[in-house]
Every structure is written in C-alpha cells, then in structure tokens.
Amino acid sequence: DAKDFxxxxxxxxxxxxEYPDHLLAWYLLGQAAMARSQWDEAVNAFSNVTxxxxxxxxxxxxxxxxxxxTGRVNEAKAALETALSLRPDNDDTxxxxxxxLYEKGQRDAALPILERLASGSSSTPEVYLLLxxxxxxxxxxxxxxxxxxxxxxxxxxxxxxxxxxxVRLRLSDHMGAQASFRKAAEHPETREQANRELDKLRxxxxxxTK
Numbered sequence: 001d002a003k004d005f006x007x008x009x010x011x012x013x014x015x016x017x018e019y020p021d022h023l024l025a026w027y028l029l030g031q032a033a034m035a036r037s038q039w040d041e042a043v044n045a046f047s048n049v050t051x052x053x054x055x056x057x058x059x060x061x062x063x064x065x066x067x068x069x070t071g072r073v074n075e076a077k078a079a080l081e082t083a084l085s086l087r088p089d090n091d092d093t094x095x096x097x098x099x100x101l102y103e104k105g106q107r108d109a110a111l112p113i114l115e116r117l118a119s120g121s122s123s124t125p126e127v128y129l130l131l132x133x134x135x136x137x138x139x140x141x142x143x144x145x146x147x148x149x150x151x152x153x154x155x156x157x158x159x160x161x162x163x164x165x166x167v168r169l170r171l172s173d174h175m176g177a178q179a180s181f182r183k184a185a186e187h188p189e190t191r192e193q194a195n196r197e198l199d200k201l202r203x204x205x206x207x208x209t210k
Contacts, residue, residue: 008032023053030062042066050079057086061093064100073104091117095124102130110134118147125155132163141171158187162194174201 009032015025030045043066049059064079080097084090094113101110111134117127132147148164151157165180178201184194 005032005035021052023049039066039069057083068100125151141167158184158190162190
C-alpha cells in the first residue's frame with residue numbers, strides 16, 4: 001500500500017535524522033523508495049548502507065537493481081558483481097545480473113553468465129530462453145535448439161515450442177519441427193501460426209513424394 005511506504009519513508013528519515021549511521025533505517029528507506037519507483041532516492045539510500053557496511057550483500061544487490069532502473073548499467077553491474085563476490089553461490093543475483101546485461105544490450109557480457117547458470121542446472125526457464133536467443137543470433141543453431149528444448153522442458157509454453165520448431169526446421173529436422181509445431185498448436189496464443197507452419201510442412205511432404 002502506498003500509504004504504508006510513505007509512512008515507512010517518514011519513520012526511516014526520522015531515525016536517520018537522529019542516528020545518521022543507522023544501517024537498518026537507511027536500508028528500509030531504500031526499500032521504500034524502490035517500492036515507489038523512486039530510483040535515485042533508492043540509490044542514495046543503499047549507497048549509504050554500502051559506504052558504512054561494505055560487506056552487506058543485500059545492500060549491494062539492491063543498489064545494483066536500483067542503478068539498473070536509472071540506466072546506469074556499468075555501475076549496476078559493479079554493484080551486483082560485488083554482491084556476488086560476497087555470496088558467490090547466490091544464483092538469483094547472478095540471474096538478475098545476466099538478465100540486466102542482456103536487456104541493456106550487453107549480450108556478450110551476459111552470455112558467459114547464462115552459460116554458467118545453465119551448466120549449474122538452473123531451474124529458471126528464462127535462463128535457457130535467453131541462451132537460445134543469444135545462440136540463434138550467433139547462428140549457432142544446434143546450441144539454440146538445445147537451449148529452447150531445455151526451456152520448454154521446464155515450462156510448457158506455446159511461443160517456446162514455436163521457436164523450437166523454427167530452429168529445428170532450419171536444422172532440417174522436419175520431424176522434430178512438426179512435433180514442436182504440434183505442441184505449439186495446443187496453445188491458443190500460437191495455434192494459428194503453428195498450424196500454418198504444419199500446413200507448409202505437409203504440403204512440402206506431398207510435393208516431395210510426387
């Protein structure tokens with residue numbers, strides 16, 4: 001509730017006014033600012049935590065998220081990497097870092113992070129979807145097919161089945177493409193598009209037998 005966040009902001013600022021080094025108050029101020037999408041205020045608050053307590057994983061992580069929303073990608077990357085240096089096994093933060101880099105156009109930097117997550121058997125479908133797209137853009141179709149297949153094994157999704165079908169078609173795996181398009185046709189959002197591709201494959205099959 002917006003009023004709750006406003007109240008939390010007011011209480012945190014009152015605590016900071018009396019105790020300028022109150023870490024929890026600064027952190028709560030940052031959380032309340034993020035909840036209100038006040039990204040610059042959040043950056044300032046979390047920076048005050050990291051300045052006073054450089055070993056705060058949560059503050060570095062949330063500082064990175066706030067910075068990414070202000071468009072300061074390199075600073076956000078540095079903050080998230082610092083968080084990971086404090087907790088190297090925190091894959092949730094590694095996922096956030098990879099997604100941010102990918103979305104902000106730094107795909108070459110995102111790729112090795114995504115590959116590390118995949119090699120660690122990540123259960124996040126989006127990891128494999130981004131990998132599949134990155135490999136497709138590099139024209140590495142076998143790797144793209146493998147990543148799309150892993151994504152759809154984790155979450156049944158019409159668009160993913162359709163994209164898997166497209167990749168398999170480009171690999172000349174017609175049977176695999178048909179199977180993927182059939183699965184895509186089971187989903188309302190991709191049914192019409194998938195059925196068109198299935199019709200094309202059937203027509204090509206008929207022509208090939210003449």
